[in-house]
Amino acid sequence: MEKRSTHIPSPKKHLYDRIAEQGTVSKLDLLQTFSLTKSTMTRILDEMTEEGLLIECGFGESSGGRRPILYQINPSYGYIIGLEISRLYSSLGLFDMQMNPKSIVHWRMDQAFTPERFMDHISNQIRAFLRDHQLKDSQIIGIGIGAVGPLDRENGLILKPLHFPSSGWNNLPICKLVQERTGFKALLDNGANSALLGERWSIRHANIQHMLYVHAGAGLRYAMMSHGSIVHGTMDMEDAIGQMIIQTDGPRLNNEGNYGALEAFVSVQALEQSARSEAKIDNDLIFQRYKVAPEKLTYDVLVQAFRDGNPHARELFTQAAIHFGIGLANVINLFHPGTIILGGALIHSHELFFQTAVEVAQRNTYRYPEYQPHFSLGTLKEEAVVTGAAIMMRNQMVL
Numbered sequence: 001m002e003k004r005s006t007h008i009p010s011p012k013k014h015l016y017d018r019i020a021e022q023g024t025v026s027k028l029d030l031l032q033t034f035s036l037t038k039s040t041m042t043r044i045l046d047e048m049t050e051e052g053l054l055i056e057c058g059f060g061e062s063s064g065g066r067r068p069i070l071y072q073i074n075p076s077y078g079y080i081i082g083l084e085i086s087r088l089y090s091s092l093g094l095f096d097m098q099m100n101p102k103s104i105v106h107w108r109m110d111q112a113f114t115p116e117r118f119m120d121h122i123s124n125q126i127r128a129f130l131r132d133h134q135l136k137d138s139q140i141i142g143i144g145i146g147a148v149g150p151l152d153r154e155n156g157l158i159l160k161p162l163h164f165p166s167s168g169w170n171n172l173p174i175c176k177l178v179q180e181r182t183g184f185k186a187l188l189d190n191g192a193n194s195a196l197l198g199e200r201w202s203i204r205h206a207n208i209q210h211m212l213y214v215h216a217g218a219g220l221r222y223a224m225m226s227h228g229s230i231v232h233g234t235m236d237m238e239d240a241i242g243q244m245i246i247q248t249d250g251p252r253l254n255n256e257g258n259y260g261a262l263e264a265f266v267s268v269q270a271l272e273q274s275a276r277s278e279a280k281i282d283n284d285l286i287f288q289r290y291k292v293a294p295e296k297l298t299y300d301v302l303v304q305a306f307r308d309g310n311p312h313a314r315e316l317f318t319q320a321a322i323h324f325g326i327g328l329a330n331v332i333n334l335f336h337p338g339t340i341i342l343g344g345a346l347i348h349s350h351e352l353f354f355q356t357a358v359e360v361a362q363r364n365t366y367r368y369p370e371y372q373p374h375f376s377l378g379t380l381k382e383e384a385v386v387t388g389a390a391i392m393m394r395n396q397m398v399l
Helices: 011-022 027-033 038-050 115-132 174-182 191-202 238-243 268-281 299-307 311-335 351-363 381-395
Strands: 054-059 069-073 079-085 089-096 101-108 140-147 186-190 211-216 220-226 339-343 374-376
Touching: 011 027, 011 038, 011 069, 027 038, 038 054, 079 115, 079 191, 079 381, 089 115, 089 381, 101 115, 101 381, 115 174, 140 174, 140 191, 140 381, 174 186, 186 191, 186 381, 191 211, 191 220, 191 238, 191 339, 191 381, 211 311, 220 238, 220 311, 268 299, 268 311, 299 311, 311 351, 339 351, 351 374
Parallel strands: 079 140, 140 186, 211 339, 339 374
Antiparallel strands: 054 069, 079 089, 089 101, 211 220
């Protein structure tokens, strides 16, 4: 397993990250940003160009003298693999150094996806990527992993993920297993952090410094970014938002966690449990139309009923969205982000869910409308985690 480097970034790395962020940069732009002499800057840029890290990509506008050479990072210097490990769907992507996706695949997670089968699947898929794009192993920088928490990031472990469809994922040395199976170094972070990195990258030119990402699906996950950097706590608990108490002495989900916690009202399992309980009481509910026994009501059936306009399904999702909006407002009032990105199965179930959650959050945001954060479904959506995982690996490169 490749642990995160504690190496102090070199001037070369600082320049590389700046150019990657900006896209296209002139030497003058860099001189105005970094405290380097012109000769030192020229030497480093020449070295990076000779090494293939950078390429010259034209000339900028002249300010009276010669037109300045423009630089950008070389997209084909290497390639990075991003891996998402989630409860409902997982993804694998191959990216060049500019984070252009070359190939991305998604698959449904079920009880058959034990860690062993999962490793077989991603190993075979990675080999297919390399064949399709005629790449050698030496061209792969590494694999960034965005996974369901809680995690031990430094030691590359998935600890005790709740509601996983398959057994065997507790205390799993995922980075070690991936590296042994593929031969590529691996780094781990939670999926919410990875998604936020990916979404922020997609709108990086807006220079947003304070962002919040919340994922509502099989569970609730969140990530925060302050001054452009991911906020990590003492423990890596991306699902802690689900334990926010929104109703004193309220229900618990599966007899675990806090009473009245947000996840007991807003999660795939919470909706399924609520629908099944109601269906057993009222024979005119969803299960009759869709010919599904109450105990067999699944989230997929509920989403279809919601989209078909079934009033019971609509009420079920609306109530979940209202509770979700309350939880959002609580986080917003503590953090005051400029942009809030919402993702996950519940968010994408129907546009009404997103609209309702945002309206409730806004009504309960302190100092609204003077303070109005921007709510978004994101740009990358289901590809945010794999993209952010690849970015994480690129950020950890030692130059």
